[in-house]
Amino acid sequence: MTKVLLSVHVLVAILAIGPIAVAASMFPRYARQLTAEGEDPAGRAAGVAAVLHRICRGYALFGIAVPVFGFATAARLGVLTDVWLVISIALTAVAAAVLAMAILPGQRRVMAAADGSAAADAPPPPASRLAMLTGVFNLLWTVVVILMIVRPGSTTGA
16 A cells, blocks of 8 residues: 555645646746837737646646645655655745745736736736746655655665
């Protein structure tokens, strides 16, 4: 059962976090085109940005399964209190917070500003800020993956 849980955890992590990392990384390019006059003569940027935002939002919901299966796997392995896992859990929570509280709302504000329906109290963030936040998100996940593979101090035999 542990192998099944671990397999599902890794598979869901790849299928959920991968698309978010790619779509969120591509979004700032189109955000720049949306906010700069005349840089999108074909009018494609709004459509592409909307699709990228939907990918991020949809896969973020799917990504909730990653920690669910991760906790189940860790419980079966008896490593819930190992330092490498506690750090991974904390970094995963920070990555989720960056996505939920900064990247997705920032993308939503860019889309609203492009449609002309932006709220006056929430201007869209600059594309460079979205790019930086996405870089932080991706870096956090990179560290989590490294911790999951290296597992410093682990006694599980890997």
